Amino acid sequence: MSAKKLLLLAGDYVEDYEIMVPFQALLAVGHQVHAVCPGKAAGEHVLTAIHDFEGAQTYSEKPGHRFALNATFADIRPEDYDGLVIPGGRAPEYLRTLPGVLELVQHFAHANKPIAAICHGAQLLAAAGVIRGKQVSAYPACAAEVRLAGADYANIPVDQAVTDGQLVTAPAWPAHPAWIAQFLAVLGTRISL
Numbered sequence: 324m325s326a327k328k329l330l331l332l333a334g335d336y337v338e339d340y341e342i343m344v345p346f347q348a349l350l351a352v353g354h355q356v357h358a359v360c361p362g363k364a365a366g367e368h369v370l371t372a373i374h375d376f377e378g379a380q381t382y383s384e385k386p387g388h389r390f391a392l393n394a395t396f397a398d399i400r401p402e403d404y405d406g407l408v409i410p411g412g413r414a415p416e417y418l419r420t421l422p423g424v425l426e427l428v429q430h431f432a433h434a435n436k437p438i439a440a441i442c443h444g445a446q447l448l449a450a451a452g453v454i455r456g457k458q459v460s461a462y463p464a465c466a467a468e469v470r471l472a473g474a475d476y477a478n479i480p481v482d483q484a485v486t487d488g489q490l491v492t493a494p495a496w497p498a499h500p501a502w503i504a505q506f507l508a509v510l511g512t513r514i515s516l
Contacts (some may be wrong), residue, residue: 411442
């Protein structure tokens with residue numbers, strides 16, 4: 324397996340598990356992962372939020388960890404990366420309004436590079452206009468945005484993921500095993516025991 328160079332797009336109040344787990348898992352299997360946030364530099368951090376499913380009508384939110392960025396958004400060139408990871412939480416809601424972010428997502432989609440998005444990450448995909456005709460999963464509250472962007476919303480169990488070409492999506496962090504495994508398959512990652 325040749326190691327891939329991956330970009331992970333973060334922002335304040337990104338979902339804690341949805342940034343920490345893929346970042347660490349992708350590093351663990353040998354890929355290089357640059358975590359960036361618009362307006363922040365390597366060595367700075369983003370705040371995370373822990374979203375849980377506790378029987379209310381929607382998820383609860385609690386403070387999470389500080390997640391250290393290891394690259395600077397202003398310095399990256401999307402053409403230098405083999406794939407993109409978009410975690411969920413509240414970050415995608417406002418990241419989609421920042422200059423350069425939608426163009427970044429469009430680069431990966433138009434170049435047919437692997438993209439993994441989970442939970443509210445679909446908000447960025449929808450805003451970038453890159454999911455028309457695709458099967459896309461997301462947190463159920465994002466289903467309307469997915470459909471309005473011309474995609475087929477995949478209403479799958481919270482612990483499952485769906486792959487459509489180079490795009491791997493899932494509803495929320497309980498899907499990490501399926502989501503990460505499917506993304507590794509799209510990347511061509513081979514793990515032997």
